[in-house]
Amino acid sequence: MLKVKNLHASVDGKEILRGIDFEVKAGEVHAIMGPNGSGKSTFASVLAGNEKFEVTAGEVEYEGENLLEMSIEERARKGIFLGFQYPVEIPGVSMANFMKLAVAERRKAQGLEPLTAGQMLKYMREKAAVVELDAKLMNRAVNEGFSGGEKKKNEIFQMAMLEPRLSLLDETDSGLDIDALRIVATGVNRLRSESNATVLITHYQRLLDYIVPDFVHVLYKGRIIYSGGKELALKLEKEGYDWLINDYKE
């Protein structure tokens, strides 16, 4: 589904991604861990097409196509979803209105009929229930005045609405209490299927107790320096990154 080869990216002339190799197949769950500032969010942003970052070398193939040539919205319409580490507030734009437009674009790209107003309302209620998000929030402006937990649930709600093929979830677990974490994780698990894939960026093993990854990767200074199975997350939680970083220096 996704093949990243030797990806380099910089911002304001500063190189942040320094040769990432990464591959995701349909049905898989990958976790990316790594110290603060190692480039995890940057990697996700570059895959989403954020124009702030400049790709200076490398290739990214998504479903057999060159991802780097696509605009942000083309990528989204083709099923790439980014759950933001810091979801953005958009005053004056209601959730309902925003989702109506977003779902219409996604369905058009999937070759599906547009939903009627009634169907849309029902669909929205159904998906809000998946993450136990208060349906009243649909009448409010996007993320405005939402609590930290509500913002994160709102990301998973939008993911459920858009039925992405590849979901990149950037620290969706940070700032969640135990109940909210369980709800969010259950939501993600329910959306898992053989035909889609999930990349979780996280600092905490506890998320991976709920969403069990097939692979765990360590990103450090703009490179994936180590990959392993789910047991790697446990080891990192206990021992930190020092052993790896020291290894890497040698």
Add this chain to the structure above:
Amino acid sequence: MEQKTRKVVLRGAGCGECGGCYEVAAGESLELYQLCGEDDHKVRVTLAEGARAKLLFVASTSGSVSYDYRVELNGAGAEAELWGLFAARERGVAKVHTDMRHNVADCRSNQQVRGVADDEGYGLFEGLVYVAPDAQRTEAYQQSRNVVLSPAARIQTLPQLEIYADDVKCSHGATVGQMNEEQIYYMRQRGLSEEDARKLQLGGFIRQVLDRVDDEPLREEMERLLFPAE
């Protein structure tokens, strides 16, 4: 308490040179809506004891338009809200001048004016809050928020407070900014085209004032004045 409310709508060329003078008697209230795209318009409102006024204007032009509002709070307990939107397109010029005068104690006022300039448009907001020496326990708020949509567009905002009483609650704020690119990125990540995302965002900026218009046909008329192409 039952209040007698007078509702006035002033439109287009029909506003004439002068939007008029309105005296709101004790305990009564006025709702005034004004929407124009040309010419200079003056509105004068005086409020007696316990009187209320809700004033809302929309100015949108590719030519030249100016509004001049003066509100005199002359009786204790009087309250005035002033909501405004101005937009200047092409080489248009939109100017707004407000003068909120707290002449006596125990009155409240709130001004919320938003401006948009596109192309080579120019917008100006000058807003005065005056609090007389005896006007204790005044509450007066003023906010001016503006967006410029193109590099050649300009907006100036000049809020001014003249406060001669000491027991007052006043605040004012003014911002001029561009479209928020983080918001645009977020919306595009959900599949909206860049154009739709920008439209939605601008619509949101304007809606925060238009939401104050309960009369739906009137609100739609205001939207059409602001987005004439659609």
